[in-house]
Amino acid sequence: MKLRTVKEIIPSQKVNMGGHWIEQPLPNNLMQQLDPFLLVHHAKWNYKGNQKQQDVGIGSHPHRGFSPVTFVFQGDVQHQDSLGNNTIVKAGGTQWMHAGKGITHSERPSAELAKNGGLQEIIQLWVNTPAKYKLESPYYFPLTKEETPVIEHQNYKIQVVAGNYKGIKGKPKTFSPMLLLRGEIKEKAKLELAIPTQFNTLIYLLNGELEVDGKTAKTKDLIWFNNDGDTINILANENTRFIVLSGEPISEKVSSYGPFVMNTQTEIMQAMRDAQMGKMGILIEKFE
Numbered sequence: 001m002k003l004r005t006v007k008e009i010i011p012s013q014k015v016n017m018g019g020h021w022i023e024q025p026l027p028n029n030l031m032q033q034l035d036p037f038l039l040v041h042h043a044k045w046n047y048k049g050n051q052k053q054q055d056v057g058i059g060s061h062p063h064r065g066f067s068p069v070t071f072v073f074q075g076d077v078q079h080q081d082s083l084g085n086n087t088i089v090k091a092g093g094t095q096w097m098h099a100g101k102g103i104t105h106s107e108r109p110s111a112e113l114a115k116n117g118g119l120q121e122i123i124q125l126w127v128n129t130p131a132k133y134k135l136e137s138p139y140y141f142p143l144t145k146e147e148t149p150v151i152e153h154q155n156y157k158i159q160v161v162a163g164n165y166k167g168i169k170g171k172p173k174t175f176s177p178m179l180l181l182r183g184e185i186k187e188k189a190k191l192e193l194a195i196p197t198q199f200n201t202l203i204y205l206l207n208g209e210l211e212v213d214g215k216t217a218k219t220k221d222l223i224w225f226n227n228d229g230d231t232i233n234i235l236a237n238e239n240t241r242f243i244v245l246s247g248e249p250i251s252e253k254v255s256s257y258g259p260f261v262m263n264t265q266t267e268i269m270q271a272m273r274d275a276q277m278g279k280m281g282i283l284i285e286k287f288e
Contacts (some may be wrong), residue, residue, distance in 0.1 A: 049117025082281025208240025
């Protein structure tokens with residue numbers, strides 16, 4: 001066992017995404033991506049109620065070449081797509097979508113949440129796909145809280161979303177080796193995480209305070225680790241919610257534009273043309 005050291009602790013930045021204010025831990029001023037992770041967005045919105053579902057959330061849009069993954073922490077998210085999927089995932093669940101050669105989808109609060117009002121808290125991350133799988137058929141995989149493998153201890157709880165952790169395997173199909181965890185840890189508790197040395201690794205704090213490698217990370221901080229060990233030791237100074245994003249680098253050139261992530265600019269131009277021609281599917285949303 002060798003302990004990993006912290007390379008940098010990076011505060012997230014507030015950004016305006018099409019009128020929606022969110023926290024953006026990644027990309028940041030120090031790195032555009034940490035292979036295979038391209039983007040991390042943390043959103044916490046309070047819906048006022050008495051709204052129509054079609055007037056809130058993120059409407060129909062296409063993707064190609066990567067996997068958008070959404071962790072739901074509070075409230076819910078309703079996903080509709082051009083494959084015919086129409087699912088609501090509630091707090092504690094995860095929406096996993098492999099965009100592949102192209103899919104069109106929307107992400108909104110449920111009609112119930114829009115009508116009654118309340119909090120919606122989510123993290124969406126973009127996971128790159130190796131070139132040889134970028135044009136495979138898309139798929140959507142909803143994972144409820146109850147279906148998510150979990151390690152429960154009196155002082156912490158770890159949900160295994162993807163990858164293999166201590167013999168527990170996450171359910172979504174991934175196209176490169178990775179480990180995605182959702183965690184909660186109580187004040188003054190300690191936790192030891194075993195992660196392969198070759199995996200690039202980030203920990204993001206939704207709230208709370210952790211000590212790692214003698215350094216302190218606070219609410220909405222991103223911890224970036226060196227690849228110099230296979231173990232991360234955590235001490236919680238407060239009750240803390242966090243996620244672990246860890247994966248083997250794909251080590252391929254990335255070319256991206258908006259909702260498309262490919263390997264060359266030519267492929268991006270093709271993706272834009274295909275989307276305009278309806279080759280990524282058509283979504284006609286259904287509302288109550």
